[in-house]
Ligand code: ADP
């Protein structure tokens with residue numbers, strides 16, 4: 001079996017039991033996928049230094065070998081905070097209005113991708129397979145090819161690929177896409193992204209696009225397909241049997257005092273549709289005033305990318321909205337919203353999800369959204385809660401038995417909340433069984449195996 005080298009900007013080994021934190025879906029999924037396989041996980045250490053040395057820090061942790069490098073402060077500003085999170089992230093989440101273009105960002109992005117290639121190159125043996133992840137590292141395959149790497153190299157994008165007419169708003173979009181054609185395989189979360197990518201190649205590059213999802217350009221052929229990411233289902237369920245999970249479930253139940261609990265768990269990111277969700281809650285309380293005392297909305301939102309101004313603004317907006325909704329509707333002994341800015345362990349999250357009657361997952365755009373899957377997996381099969389899911393999450397292609405909503409419509413969200421709270425047990429069970437089956441069978445192991453098999457083909 002050839003060795004698998006996984007590369008991503010963020011490297012985070014599954015934390016020891018009980019530890020808290022949120023590193024997003026990529027880290028959670030890759031940590032699980034790599035445990036099953038001999039290999040290396042290469043990426044940024046998360047540390048900043050004055051000058052770049054390229055020194056490798058190798059560690060073995062819970063069966064996963066990690067190799068990390070530090071980056072210069074200027075790299076972090078231009079590549080991570082800049083091009084990745086101020087240019088690509090907003091644009092790829094359909095927020096052209098928030099995307100910023102500065103030539104320094106582009107240069108930093110190129111420089112760091114080159115640095116990754118130069119540090120990683122010597123670690124790669126001829127038989128290894130290389131799997132590059134996410135929008136931070138799109139040109140990495142091309143940089144490795146320039147260094148003479150002939151290995152199978154695949155790329156997976158964890159976020160949506162935007163439609164052609166959005167992508168062309170990115171200066172030098174053609175250059176970026178051309179570098180991607182140096183991979184052997186490109187994977188996306190859903191069919192919509194695959195179609196957008198192929199459409200771009202056909203129309204903007206005049207590439208030859210085959211029925212089977214291959215793109216041929218300048219003598220090279222790359223395969224493009226959807227590989228929806230999943231949960232480490234068994235491990236997540238096992239976490240649910242721990243004392244931490246049970247205690248948390250109990251804490252939630254006793255403190256909500258028989259109110260119906262609605263749960264939201266999201267990184268504090270504007271793509272997650274949180275202000276819209278808070279507004280929909282406000283509308284629900286206004287439309288059904290007698291429900292205020294019978295409902296508790298718990299929003300867990302750990303801060304993310306705090307050096308970026310758009311993230312500081314969304315944080316302020318939510319504090320203001322949560323304050324207003326509570327200020328207008330609280331009693332001395334009751335608040336309708338609990339707004340929490342911290343991380344929890346996966347076991348604790350399990351207990352939180354399980355105690356909630358409704359899981360509210362309403363991103364304006366999302367590559368997949370693992371929270372939606374975790375909420376379903378954590379439910380009691382005999383008395384499951386209801387998932388309300390945005391049709392603009394990649395997960396909506398698979399989770400068609402959720403209550404699918406348009407997160408831009410306050411009315412639709414407010415009605416879905418009411419419907420979810422009032423849903424009879426029979427319907428809840430029937431929907432949950434179908435959702436759970438999909439989540440169980442399309443787990444992280446299948447995602448990894450499908451991608452690796454397609455890459456080695
Ligand atoms: P994204 O990758 O954009 O953050 P996902 O929903 O795909 O969105 O993945 C988020 C991951 O981060 C999930 O596995 C979720 O459990 C985890 N997470 C989110 N919030 C928290 C939190 N407060 N504490 C711990 N883990 C969290």
Ligand code: G6P
Pocket residue numbers: 010023024025026027134135158159304305
């Ligand atoms: C999303 C991205 C990941 C990223 C994660 C957390 O899941 O697809 O690449 O790691 O968010 O964001 P951060 O900037 O903290 O790594």
